Amino acid sequence: MERDLRQRLLTVAEDLFARRGYTETRVREITSRAGCNLAAVNYHFGGKRNLYLAVIEERWVPRALRIREEFVRNLHRSPSGPEGVVEALFRAFFQSPFTERESWRHRRLLAQELAQPTEALEIMLSRGLRPLLETIRESLRDRLPPRVSERRLRLTVFSLLGQTLYFHLARPMIQNFLGEPPPEDELLRHVKNFALYGLKGLTG
Amino acid sequence: MERDLRQRLLTVAEDLFARRGYTETRVREITSRAGCNLAAVNYHFGGKRNLYLAVIEERWVPRALRIREEFVRNLHRSPSGPEGVVEALFRAFFQSPFTERESWRHRRLLAQELAQPTEALEIMLSRGLRPLLETIRESLRDRLPPRVSERRLRLTVFSLLGQTLYFHLARPMIQNFLGEPPPEDELLRHVKNFALYGLKGLTG
DNA sequence: AGAGCTACCAAACAATTGTTTGAAACGCAA
DNA sequence: TTGCGTTTCAAACAATTGTTTGGTAGCTCT
Numbered sequence: 443m444e445r446d447l448r449q450r451l452l453t454v455a456e457d458l459f460a461r462r463g464y465t466e467t468r469v470r471e472i473t474s475r476a477g478c479n480l481a482a483v484n485y486h487f488g489g490k491r492n493l494y495l496a497v498i499e500e501r502w503v504p505r506a507l508r509i510r511e512e513f514v515r516n517l518h519r520s521p522s523g524p525e526g527v528v529e530a531l532f533r534a535f536f537q538s539p540f541t542e543r544e545s546w547r548h549r550r551l552l553a554q555e556l557a558q559p560t561e562a563l564e565i566m567l568s569r570g571l572r573p574l575l576e577t578i579r580e581s582l583r584d585r586l587p588p589r590v591s592e593r594r595l596r597l598t599v600f601s602l603l604g605q606t607l608y609f610h611l612a613r614p615m616i617q618n619f620l621g622e623p624p625p626e627d628e629l630l631r632h633v634k635n636f637a638l639y640g641l642k643g644l645t646g
Numbered sequence: 647m648e649r650d651l652r653q654r655l656l657t658v659a660e661d662l663f664a665r666r667g668y669t670e671t672r673v674r675e676i677t678s679r680a681g682c683n684l685a686a687v688n689y690h691f692g693g694k695r696n697l698y699l700a701v702i703e704e705r706w707v708p709r710a711l712r713i714r715e716e717f718v719r720n721l722h723r724s725p726s727g728p729e730g731v732v733e734a735l736f737r738a739f740f741q742s743p744f745t746e747r748e749s750w751r752h753r754r755l756l757a758q759e760l761a762q763p764t765e766a767l768e769i770m771l772s773r774g775l776r777p778l779l780e781t782i783r784e785s786l787r788d789r790l791p792p793r794v795s796e797r798r799l800r801l802t803v804f805s806l807l808g809q810t811l812y813f814h815l816a817r818p819m820i821q822n823f824l825g826e827p828p829p830e831d832e833l834l835r836h837v838k839n840f841a842l843y844g845l846k847g848l849t850g
Numbered sequence: 851a852g853a854g855c856t857a858c859c860a861a862a863c864a865a866t867t868g869t870t871t872g873a874a875a876c877g878c879a880a
Numbered sequence: 881t882t883g884c885g886t887t888t889c890a891a892a893c894a895a896t897t898g899t900t901t902g903g904t905a906g907c908t909c910t
Binding site: 462571594596598600603608614619632636637 | 772779823842
Binding site: 853855856862867872 | 881882883884885886887888889890891892893894895896897898899900901902903904905906907908909910
């Protein structure tokens with residue numbers, strides 16, 4: 443655990459916000475887990491809401507940018523053609539360079555903002571996700587015939603992203619439907635495959 | 647508006663729960679919009695939580711079952727082959743037989759439970775969604791070669807469902823990425839197409 | 851008409867929860 | 881050591897919010 447209380451608060455807060463959502467997270471629980479006084483949140487961040495926004499800005503956004511870097515790195519090692527983009531994207535999201543729990547928090551915070559948008563979503567999108575989406579778009583553009591329109595290209599990009607997100611959101615549903623929690627990698631393979639073929643719809 | 651106060655409360659409550667989420671919805675707002683006293687919720691339902699569960703049981707689940715009926719009906723008019731299943735599913739979700747706002751509420755309530763599961767999700771899944779998923783599975787089974795394993799079949803079913811859900815969740819993202827709200831039908835066509843080709847991944 | 855039941859209401863209640871306050875502890879330069 | 885700014889703390893505060901209470905109006909059945 444970090445020495446600096448401010449950093450410790452950010453860490454604990456992100457975990458709780460991701461698990462329970464903003465309104466269901468109590469300031470008292472954050473501070474008690476961080477081993478400090480209730481007033482610390484107001485001293486360091488000026489309120490619960492600002493703490494939440496700080497988590498987004500100082501933890502979520504940098505991580506989103508790192509995912510993009512990882513995607514670019516993966517792109518060089520991936521097979522050529524549009525399939526390589528899907529491969530690189532999934533690797534960036536699910537294998538590199540974070541712990542399982544960290545990337546779980548990452549997707550979950552986004553999912554919650556999508557289900558119930560607040561001002562935080564605007565920050566996530568414009569500062570974190572947009573750079574990634576633009577990068578994916580450019581790399582897809584390079585690997586697809588020029589006749590594919592810019593618009594369909596953009597729509598496809600967010601469909602690919604959606605596959606990585608849905609994979610996480612649907613978990614409770616899958617479990618109910620299959621009767622057991624499916625192996626992580628089987629699920630991953632299936633969703634990636636689905637995305638791969640969905641992508642083929644672009645080129646016909 | 648319904649004469650019966652109990653029904654009126656269910657209607658107003660579902661709208662607010664869908665818009666703001668459970669914890670952000672105030673009992674006072676529900677009752678004032680329903681034009682009745684604060685205590686009415688406790689009188690008719692025995693508490694806020696029970697009102698929420700009643701919305702799920704008496705509004706959401708029946709609608710989910712009606713969507714399934716509509717899917718079955720559409721299936722007869724749809725083209726043969728697995729593509730017809732996608733066609734029938736999307737028509738059941740987006741064209742029939744509800745108003746735009748009603749099906750918006752429907753998807754949104756589900757999305758919120760997926761982002762932050764509670765006991766209500768269990769009800770939605772086992773009583774409302776599971777029947778639909780099983781029906782889709784059977785109709786796909788009839789239209790696919792027998793060599794496709796039961797497991798991949800099931801995974802594909804929830805991927806198709808995911809496409810109809812994501813279509814709704816991603817709206818704020820798409821808007822940010824495209825710079826403008828895209829026409830509903832263009833979006834619908836794209837997502838359906840993506841699902842169609844994803845489905846092709848099953849047969850190779 | 852009168853008893854009794856259901857539906858509804860205004861007001862009070864109690865618990866939770868984010869925020870503020872004023873002081874104590876700490877670190878460090880003069 | 882003394883003084884001062886920063887950090888942390890215990891306690892009180894104030895607002896929100898779900899729930900309860902006790903009573904009233906309206907209806908039905910006898």
